[in-house]
Amino acid sequence: MEETAAKPRRSGGGGRQCCICHERRPALKRPKTLEQIATFLLRLHEKSCCINRSTEMLALKICRECFYAVFEEEIHQVIVENQLFKPGERIGIGASGGKDSTVLAYVLSELNKRHNYGLDLFLLSVDEGITGYRDDSLETVKRNEVQYGLPLKIVSYKDLYGWTMDEIVKMIGLKNNCTFCGVFRRQALDRGAALLKVDKLATGHNADDIAETVLLNILRGDIASLNHVFTYAYFKKLDYFSTECIYSPNAYRGFAREFIKDLERIRPRAILDIIKSGEDFRIATSTKMPEQGTCERCGYISSQKWCKACVLLEGLNRGMPKLGIGRSRGLNSNQMKTDKPTSRTKSIESKQCGSLDF
Amino acid sequence: MACNGSACQSGCYKNGDELAAPEEGGAAAASNSNSNSSSNGSGNNLCVKCKVKEPFTVAGGGGGEDGRFCAECFRSNLFGKFRHAVTSNAMIGPTDNVLVAFSGGPASRVALQFVHELQYKAQKNFDASRDRSLPVFGVGVAFVDESAAHLPSSDKAMDQAIEDVKSLVLELSPPAKELHHFPIESICSGDSSDQREKLKEVLNAVTDATGKEDFLVHLRMLALQKIASENGYTRVVLGSCTSRIACHVISATVKGRGYSLPADIQYVDARWEAPVVLPLHDCLAQELNMLCHLDGLKTIELPYEPQSTINSLISSFVALLQEENPSRESTIVRTAGKLTPFAFNRIPEINDTNVPLATRRRQKRSSLKLNGSISSESFCPMCYSPLIQSKVQALDTPEASKTNSYIFGSSCCSSCRFQILPQDPLCMEHFYSHLPPPLVARASSGNAHDIRSLREHIQDYLLLDSDNEQ
Numbered sequence: 001m002e003e004t005a006a007k008p009r010r011s012g013g014g015g016r017q018c019c020i021c022h023e024r025r026p027a028l029k030r031p032k033t034l035e036q037i038a039t040f041l042l043r044l045h046e047k048s049c050c051i052n053r054s055t056e057m058l059a060l061k062i063c064r065e066c067f068y069a070v071f072e073e074e075i076h077q078v079i080v081e082n083q084l085f086k087p088g089e090r091i092g093i094g095a096s097g098g099k100d101s102t103v104l105a106y107v108l109s110e111l112n113k114r115h116n117y118g119l120d121l122f123l124l125s126v127d128e129g130i131t132g133y134r135d136d137s138l139e140t141v142k143r144n145e146v147q148y149g150l151p152l153k154i155v156s157y158k159d160l161y162g163w164t165m166d167e168i169v170k171m172i173g174l175k176n177n178c179t180f181c182g183v184f185r186r187q188a189l190d191r192g193a194a195l196l197k198v199d200k201l202a203t204g205h206n207a208d209d210i211a212e213t214v215l216l217n218i219l220r221g222d223i224a225s226l227n228h229v230f231t232y233a234y235f236k237k238l239d240y241f242s243t244e245c246i247y248s249p250n251a252y253r254g255f256a257r258e259f260i261k262d263l264e265r266i267r268p269r270a271i272l273d274i275i276k277s278g279e280d281f282r283i284a285t286s287t288k289m290p291e292q293g294t295c296e297r298c299g300y301i302s303s304q305k306w307c308k309a310c311v312l313l314e315g316l317n318r319g320m321p322k323l324g325i326g327r328s329r330g331l332n333s334n335q336m337k338t339d340k341p342t343s344r345t346k347s348i349e350s351k352q353c354g355s356l357d358f
Numbered sequence: 359m360a361c362n363g364s365a366c367q368s369g370c371y372k373n374g375d376e377l378a379a380p381e382e383g384g385a386a387a388a389s390n391s392n393s394n395s396s397s398n399g400s401g402n403n404l405c406v407k408c409k410v411k412e413p414f415t416v417a418g419g420g421g422g423e424d425g426r427f428c429a430e431c432f433r434s435n436l437f438g439k440f441r442h443a444v445t446s447n448a449m450i451g452p453t454d455n456v457l458v459a460f461s462g463g464p465a466s467r468v469a470l471q472f473v474h475e476l477q478y479k480a481q482k483n484f485d486a487s488r489d490r491s492l493p494v495f496g497v498g499v500a501f502v503d504e505s506a507a508h509l510p511s512s513d514k515a516m517d518q519a520i521e522d523v524k525s526l527v528l529e530l531s532p533p534a535k536e537l538h539h540f541p542i543e544s545i546c547s548g549d550s551s552d553q554r555e556k557l558k559e560v561l562n563a564v565t566d567a568t569g570k571e572d573f574l575v576h577l578r579m580l581a582l583q584k585i586a587s588e589n590g591y592t593r594v595v596l597g598s599c600t601s602r603i604a605c606h607v608i609s610a611t612v613k614g615r616g617y618s619l620p621a622d623i624q625y626v627d628a629r630w631e632a633p634v635v636l637p638l639h640d641c642l643a644q645e646l647n648m649l650c651h652l653d654g655l656k657t658i659e660l661p662y663e664p665q666s667t668i669n670s671l672i673s674s675f676v677a678l679l680q681e682e683n684p685s686r687e688s689t690i691v692r693t694a695g696k697l698t699p700f701a702f703n704r705i706p707e708i709n710d711t712n713v714p715l716a717t718r719r720r721q722k723r724s725s726l727k728l729n730g731s732i733s734s735e736s737f738c739p740m741c742y743s744p745l746i747q748s749k750v751q752a753l754d755t756p757e758a759s760k761t762n763s764y765i766f767g768s769s770c771c772s773s774c775r776f777q778i779l780p781q782d783p784l785c786m787e788h789f790y791s792h793l794p795p796p797l798v799a800r801a802s803s804g805n806a807h808d809i810r811s812l813r814e815h816i817q818d819y820l821l822l823d824s825d826n827e828q
Binding site: 214215217218219220221255259262263266267269270272273274276277278279280281282283284 | 566568607608610611612613614615616617619620667668671675678679682686689690692693694696697698746773776
């Protein structure tokens with residue numbers, strides 16, 4: 001960005017100062033990000049007004065302080081407008097140690113103080129037992145605990161299920177490992193939340209994650225999940241931070257992610273448009289939604305006889321790694337044939353909050 | 359399992375979450391153990407349908423369909439899907455005059471072929487019947503010539519293509535079919551050079567490549583409707599197949615058109631004066647290609663340069679997914695099929711007593727399927743997609759300066775406003791003045807929303823004041 005001597009009180013539009021304070025020099029080097037933020041802001045308010053969206057508006061130049069202010073204010077507005085929290089609630093913050101969840105933890109704790117939300121905040125982290133990946137990020141979360149003064153709870157697959165991801169991969173290889181991890185993580189978050197006695201779980205899923213999930217649900221035929229994709233944690237990403245899980249290179253989600261990257265290059269606002277489309281989908285009420293019951297083995301919520309995690313665990317423990325993978329197999333085979341939605345959907349439905357399967 | 363397990367390398371969610379049921383037509387099922395050439399037991403290879411003949415294979419591998427059907431059964435399977443779509447959605451009745459949109463590509467070639475065969479059979483039945491009670495539906499062919507939009511001037515390859523289309527249609531008789539060669543600029547007003555000029559102006563005003571491509575599609579539909587109304591056609595047949603629809607599902611999602619998506623992907627779209635029907639809805643592009651190959655159906659390639667747009671990105675993406683899993687396109691369409699369609703997604707009931715009772719009954723039956731469909735009162739004048747009623751348009755300009763072009767623009771959907779309409783008000787004026795009359799007419803037919811003034815408290819949320827240069 002060009003740097004000029006600050007000229008006070010130059011009006012917006014073609015100015016060379018931060019477009020907000022008009023005083024400080026613009027500091028942010030990523031116009032693409034700002035366009036996204038601006039587009040997001042505009043879209044957020046599109047429902048109540050029609051803004052003359054000239055392209056000049058999107059070429060925002062913004063200084064660091066104003067950027068922080070804008071970003072934090074935006075999140076505050078999302079929280080307020082959607083009435084996400086009530087005073088006195090205990091909120092678990094899903095913390096992976098990545099940038100998104102670190103930012104989330106920081107901002108939430110800031111806003112909690114600044115605007116007196118009256119919330120009790122906790123950090124909740126899941127240790128899947130992946131050496132060289134998770135152990136590093138867990139260190140970050142432990143630092144967050146100290147830095148932000150938020151109590152931390154770590155739930156590990158080893159404690160909950162008796163298996164680490166490393167052990168699982170050793171047994172089943174690299175094809176279906178993501179299935180295991182996803183199912184286990186969801187339950188782990190839930191169980192951790194229950195241990196902490198939290199009322200709600202906040203996650204740092206960003207627009208890209210949501211867009212990706214909308215797409216994946218369309219591709220996979222999972223219409224019931226489309227209803228539940230919209231997490232209230234509508235946080236806009238700052239940077240694209242991709243530390244991929246070391247087991248992920250073959251993940252199917254990679255197809256969608258690559259596509260979204262390409263798409264964003266051509267039309268940045270497409271990510272938000274995907275989310276908008278998802279919100280506007282009208283799903284026929286005749287679509288079968290799962291019935292809520294309990295797992296016979298562990299008591300966790302399940303729409304089948306056994307919850308998905310138990311099915312998978314049984315497979316692992318019996319040395320039958322394919323149990324629960326694929327259709328019409330395993331203990332729930334009869335039910336699986338007739339009920340189209342899976343336990344994955346049921347646990348999303350059963351949650352009182354938006355702990356989502358990504 | 360919907361996935362071709364052994365070959366697929368991706369660690370995808372191949373578990374109960376994969377809700378796609380393997381389709382007969384598309385899935386390379388794991389049961390394909392007796393597939394392709396050099397495997398054990400040459401005598402085991404039999405057509406899965408008639409179990410008599412040997413399945414045909416395509417050199418280099420035809421993917422999902424390869425080695426399952428013999429040529430006869432393959433053809434009859436495909437035609438069966440076509441005929442099922444036509445009868446269960448009451449697409450073509452004996453009194454209808456059907457306009458088949460022909461692009462030269464394999465899907466519309468098959469649509470044309472199948473409609474012709476249907477008509478031919480109906481004609482033979484008519485000739486053979488004693489009382490001649492059931493008339494034969496008429497068929498015409500529309501070729502919308504978009505060369506003015508793609509090519510700088512008259513082009514030899516294009517002229518040849520048009521000649522090829524003419525001779526192709528001539529061969530499809532009896533019964534004879536009229537060909538309507540319609541240059542797309544004809545929807546604009548004025549004489550032919552005016553029209554070309556206006557078309558160029560209006561296309562150049564659209565800066566977004568994807569927007570331009572989509573805009574051309576909207577114009578194409580206008581052209582088809584114009585041909586239909588001027589020549590008394592009661593139906594427009596498109597060759598849109600499962601693959602094309604799957605791409606449309608993704609592209610509509612990606613453009614923020616989730617609300618109107620179901621309107622475009624049903625078997626019937628009766629928003630138009632001549633309802634648009636999609637009889638190849640359940641056929642895959644791969645199958646249609648294969649049929650053209652098998653039966654020597656001539657297709658015509660047009661000399662247009664491919665554009666790099668979101669649409670082309672999505673085509674490649676879907677093709678990639680389809681390669682990885684041959685039931686992907688069907689899954690996408692099936693998922694989107696669970697979205698609630700609109701009230702206009704069925705053939706309107708006929709109360710005309712001249713129409714045979716059987717036809718009327720069939721229509722009644724098909725319309726029952728759409729219980730709970732959405733009624734929509736207003737449409738985007740540009741793309742004719744239904745608009746969400748709750749969207750309130752509040753604008754920040756005084757009443758006096760609301761020109762027609764401004765009103766037009768504000769009644770468009772947000773997707774068209776973003777990717778098609780020029781942002782600058784002057785460009786917009788210019789653009790609007792060159793638009794084809796039928797498009798303009800749509801906006802003023804009671805579509806314009808009430809203009810409300812901007813609510814004060816929203817101002818606080820805006821980072822910039824509304825640009826003061828107005």
